Amino acid sequence: MTKKVTKIGVLCSGGDSPGMNAAIRAVVRTGIYHGLEVYGVMRGYSGMVEDDIVKMESRSVANIIQRGGTILKTARCKEFYTPEGRQIAYNNLKKKGINGLVVLGGDGSFKGAQTFSNEFDIPCIGLPGTIDKDIAGTEFTIGFDTAVNTAVEAIDKIRDTADAHDRLFIIEVMGRDAGYIALHSGIATGAENILIPEKKTDIDRVIKSLQEKEKRKKLVNLIVVAEGEDGGADQLAKTIKEKVPGLETRVCILGHIQRGGSPTCMDRLIASRMGYHAVECLIEGRHNVFVGIVNNRINYIPLNEAVKKKQRISDEWMDIVRILST
Missing domain, CATH: 3.40.50.450 (Rossmann fold)
Known part of the structure; x- marks a missing residue:
């Protein structure tokens, strides 16, 4: 009983x-x-x-x-x-x-x-x-809803400066083993690429996509990457700089700002x-x-x-x- x-x-x-x-x-x-x-x-x-x-x-x-x-x-x-x-x-x-x-x-x-x-x-x-x-x-x-909205607000602001300088921004969001924040915030902010731990990243496809956009003079690009995805934003930036040296690239890691707030x-x-x-x-x-x-x-x-x-x-x-x- x-x-x-x-x-x-x-x-x-x-x-x-x-x-x-x-x-x-x-x-x-x-x-x-x-x-x-x-x-x-x-x-x-x-x-x-x-x-x-x-x-x-x-x-x-x-x-x-x-x-x-x-x-x-x-x-x-x-x-x-x-x-x-x-x-x-x-x-x-x-x-x-x-x-x-x-x-x-x-x-x-x-x-x-x-x-x-x-x-x-x-x-x-x-x-x-x-x-x-x-x-x-x-x-x-x-x-989750608060965290992803915090990420969206930050990424929207980053896009403004990316547009002003014709830059590629790689934005790392939280998600050591899960890519939901990256997925939802990336779609909501119009990111060109979203990289998550659940799906193996085809880095050649990412590079090809950036090269094609460069040819089309589309110089403003956002890549949203979950922190647990194969070295995160820093490793991705290093690889891109090696493969597409002419592309001005910046990294922004949002970090624990996503955990806080009302x-x-x-x-x-x-x-x-x-x-x-x-x-x-x-x-x-x-x-x-x-x-x-x-x-x-x-x-x-x-x-x-x-x-x-x-x-x-x-x-x-x-x-x-x-x-x-x-």
């Missing part, structure tokens, strides 16, 4: 993403509405191991929905990788009577939650908080909706699932599917890139 959840903890793990505060707010207020005690775990799994856990009230999450980052802080915890570390974390939760967890993060955070829940008697519900949008089973992740309306809505349903999951007795959205419907996906599978970029998107950039 499923134990009734009475006290729940909420934590953020891994990289931060805009909208995490909105999700925390939703978890806290939904939990309190249902008569649960809600605790905030500071710095992710580190806070569980170090017993840095604070009780939260409705006012604890006032005036945070518009803020980027996370009021609970986030971190990666080496101790939690060990059985001994997880045992300490469990003891700290038990001491406070916490018998349910909501974990905001990506697939690494979900893997930790799944392992912990399998070892002990605490159900874990995941919320996909990652700017990379690389978790299978959901069309949205908390933070979340968009979309991210606030997604985070609020997911946070609400995470608490409903715990009350209903669900275990080891994360809350996703597919076709605008809430979807509950086993954590192990998020860990094993990656969101796949369809060939249709790559056809769109190829055709619209000619």
Whole structure:
């Protein structure tokens, strides 16, 4: 028989993403509405191991929905990788009577939650908080919309100076293992080439494309590249300078600017909706699932599917890139 959840903890793990505060707010207020005690775990799994856990009230999450980052802080915890570390974390939760967890993060955070829940008697519900949008089973992740809009705004500004000087700009966006930010921001800004980790780059095709455009006197070009794609922007610039020496080339790495800032309306809505349903999951007795959205419907996906599978970029998107950039 499923134990009734009475006290729940909420934590953020891994990289931060805009909208995490909105999700925390939703978890806290939904939990309190249902008569649960809600605790905030500071710095992710580190806070569980170090017993840095604070009780939260409705006012604890006032005036945070518009803020980027996370009021609970986030971190990666080496101790939690060990059985001994997880045992300490469990003891700290038990001491406070916490018998349910909501974990905001990506697939690494979900893997930790799944392992912990399998070892002990605490159900874990995941919320996909990652700017990379690389978790299978959901069309949205908390933070992606803000990150990609930040990238679009920056690339639009770079195009202005590229146009003024007839230059090629290679713009590196975040995405060590996933190319969604590069793909979406590149299409939205009219980039001539978009390079992502999921698709092997045909560098000869890129060079040929630039040479043809040079012959047509199309000297303003933008290439958007994900950071994890074969050396990133710097390596690509080096190769292009060797092959097309007459092309004036500049590199711009957007970096962590994409993680920060006030979340968009979309991210606030997604985070609020997911946070609400995470608490409903715990009350209903669900275990080891994360809350996703597919076709605008809430979807509950086993954590192990998020860990094993990656969101796949369809060939249709790559056809769109190829055709619209000619």
